[in-house]
Amino acid sequence: xxxxxxxxxxxxxxxxxxxxxxxxxxxxxxxxxxxxxxxxxxxxxxxxxxxxxxxxxxxxxxxxxxxxxxxxxxxxxxxxxxxxxxxxxxxxxxxxxxxxxxxxxxxxxxxxxxxxxxxxxxxxxxxxxxxxxxxxxxxxxxxxxxxxxxxxxxxxxxxxxxxxxxxxxxxxxxxxxxxxxxxxxxxxxxxxxxxxxxxxxxxxxxxxxxxxxxxxxxxxxxxxxxxxxxxxxxxxxxxxxxxxx
Amino acid sequence: xxxxxxxxxxxxxxxxxxxxxxxxxxxxxxxxxxxxxxxxxxxxxxxxxxxxxxxxxxxxxxxxxxxxxxxxxxxxxxxxxxxxxxxxxxxxxxxxxxxxxxxxxxxxxxxxxxxxxxxxxxxxxxxxxxxxxxxxxxxxxxxxxxxxxxxxxxxxxxxxxxxxxxxxxxxxxxxxxxxxxxxxxxxxxxxxxxxxxxxxxxxxxxxxxxxxxxxxxxxxxxxxxxxxxxxxxxxxxxxxxxxxxxxxxxxxxxxxxxxxxxxxxxxxxxxxxxxxxxxxxxxxxxxxxxxxxxxxxxxxxxxxxxxxxxxxxxxxxxxxxxxxxxxxxxxxxxxxxxxxxxxxxxxxxxxxxxxxxxxxxxxxxxxxxxxxxxxxxxxxxxxxxxxxxxxxxxxxxxxxxxxxxxxxxxxxxxxxxxxxxxxxxxxxxxx
Numbered sequence: 017x018x019x020x021x022x023x024x025x026x027x028x029x030x031x032x033x034x035x036x037x038x039x040x041x042x043x044x045x046x047x048x049x050x051x052x053x054x055x056x057x058x059x060x061x062x063x064x065x066x067x068x069x070x071x072x073x074x075x076x077x078x079x080x081x082x083x084x085x086x087x088x089x090x091x092x093x094x095x096x097x098x099x100x101x102x103x104x105x106x107x108x109x110x111x112x113x114x115x116x117x118x119x120x121x122x123x124x125x126x127x128x129x130x131x132x133x134x135x136x137x138x139x140x141x142x143x144x145x146x147x148x149x150x151x152x153x154x155x156x157x158x159x160x161x162x163x164x165x166x167x168x169x170x171x172x173x174x175x176x177x178x179x180x181x182x183x184x185x186x187x188x189x190x191x192x193x194x195x196x197x198x199x200x201x202x203x204x205x206x207x208x209x210x211x212x213x214x215x216x217x218x219x220x221x222x223x224x225x226x227x228x229x230x231x232x233x234x235x236x237x238x239x240x241x242x243x244x245x246x247x248x249x250x251x252x253x254x255x256x257x258x259x260x261x
Numbered sequence: 262x263x264x265x266x267x268x269x270x271x272x273x274x275x276x277x278x279x280x281x282x283x284x285x286x287x288x289x290x291x292x293x294x295x296x297x298x299x300x301x302x303x304x305x306x307x308x309x310x311x312x313x314x315x316x317x318x319x320x321x322x323x324x325x326x327x328x329x330x331x332x333x334x335x336x337x338x339x340x341x342x343x344x345x346x347x348x349x350x351x352x353x354x355x356x357x358x359x360x361x362x363x364x365x366x367x368x369x370x371x372x373x374x375x376x377x378x379x380x381x382x383x384x385x386x387x388x389x390x391x392x393x394x395x396x397x398x399x400x401x402x403x404x405x406x407x408x409x410x411x412x413x414x415x416x417x418x419x420x421x422x423x424x425x426x427x428x429x430x431x432x433x434x435x436x437x438x439x440x441x442x443x444x445x446x447x448x449x450x451x452x453x454x455x456x457x458x459x460x461x462x463x464x465x466x467x468x469x470x471x472x473x474x475x476x477x478x479x480x481x482x483x484x485x486x487x488x489x490x491x492x493x494x495x496x497x498x499x500x501x502x503x504x505x506x507x508x509x510x511x512x513x514x515x516x517x518x519x520x521x522x523x524x525x526x527x528x529x530x531x532x533x534x535x536x537x538x539x540x541x542x543x544x545x546x547x548x549x550x551x552x553x554x555x556x557x558x559x560x561x562x563x564x565x566x567x568x569x570x571x572x573x574x575x576x577x578x579x580x581x582x583x584x585x586x587x588x589x590x591x592x593x594x595x596x597x598x599x600x601x602x603x604x605x606x607x608x609x610x611x612x613x614x615x616x617x618x619x620x621x622x623x624x625x626x627x628x629x630x631x632x633x634x635x636x637x638x639x640x641x642x643x644x645x646x647x648x649x650x651x652x653x654x655x656x657x658x659x660x661x662x663x664x665x666x667x668x669x670x671x672x673x674x675x676x677x678x679x680x681x682x683x684x685x686x687x688x689x690x691x692x
Contacts (some may be wrong), residue, residue, distance in 0.1 A: 054283065056324055056326075057324065059324070059326055059327065063325035063327065063349065064349065083384070117587070154628075206281060
């Protein structure tokens, strides 16, 4: 039995991952904005086998409450073995190009809030000297593209932060896992046309659990995205700038 | 998003807006035109389609709500698959009382079509085991319906083809099982009279009975009668084998020599295993689920299934005539399945399962010739006082539907004004 904290627990990927944890009788603490939805998910996870499920409602941009919610999670579970940070918004690129306020909000949610939570968690995990911190970044963070470089650059910040955090916490026996999903068919991406590159939240969830169990460093899910992104990163800027991606 | 959506048979193909649902407490989305819930798309024809309107995709409503492992009662959202329920409850010693031929149908779809299984003679249809459900109507009302509360609306919703509103969740009564294993037996027979005798002899002794007949043969068709009972057994669960038809071949692979060969092989293989044997519930109840997208073998034009029920007293003559017409036509059917229903009263206004013998036949769609053949089969069914199953249908005439389901007019009082389907418009517009 593991004690698992999930931030952004109402996201489709987080919910699918939580089901896998529940099926192996883990204890879960769920954090998200929408309390009514959290209750529905908690009921489902209890039926699926979670030994206990507790919830707290939090807007991740409410930085003042981070410590209180983490304390609440630790108390409820009697300690935390695994954290999954999964909250996020898919930025409206056009809106962010037109408005600095929109840009700042996207960075606040997708980067700063994540880094703030990780700062608190890192200190706690460093002291307890065990555990796994898995964070959902994105393949979009591997290289900025015209179609979504605001979202991509926020995720790039998360990826770079995690890389450094992994080095720091490795000495304390704490695993930091960077999860990079490709295209995932979720309510967040409802308006996109889907093709063979898209995968289901359940498939991504299986990849997340596998990576967390193994203590992988960087997990592309599904794995074929590692190859795709290697190619994308290798394209020289002189050519890349002409592409429409 | 406007998208072509295929039902399981791949016919008809129509366009409609598709809106995924992900939470049960949300209001109905606006949508274009009329609305219709669409689960996992395993209905064969057009009961799950809504040309020019909107489909509410319910697979995102896949949460369990409560499970009482002592009482055997499960409450879950309408988009949960029956297979997902089995994975949850079988380890606790519970089972779904009614299972259709595939585990990939949603709870909402099983209710809307009031599906039946191989044990209909014992337990009735799916609707008999729905304790209550919530119906979200387009005026925003949420009605908890059961045999005691809003009972008329409940009867209109069970087997009601999704027309009474959106089922958001349902509470199901489960059945105790000693293990996931069954003792299965295969008995060869020849001709419908022998089938009826076996069926009568097994009704009291066996929970699950179904038969297959070789409809490519002339004269008294050879067949195999399958019967089984759950039994206590402790064995490792067999590995889940999954093959997949990964693309749609340009032509139907189901053709006359292929069907003959398949039927001969099927008979030969099963003739080897006559002795009672232990069988896990998954391959027993869902043999075709082992092949993902098996419907693709029928090629891009798709296929039609014809499932009828004929009152038992006239069944031998009527079914013989149907089989003769099919054999004369030459196509044969890939799988021909026979089952005797029990005589419980149906839970829904439009429930299909009723006392009699049901026969299901699959036909690759070869345009007008196939449609003509099926029309002649409907004539036989109508003359015998039987009915054709809407869940499998894409083409029956409106007049025939209204004759098969005389309660259809009482549906009007319960149909939600914003809900409709391609099927419903097709069979009622010329009334």
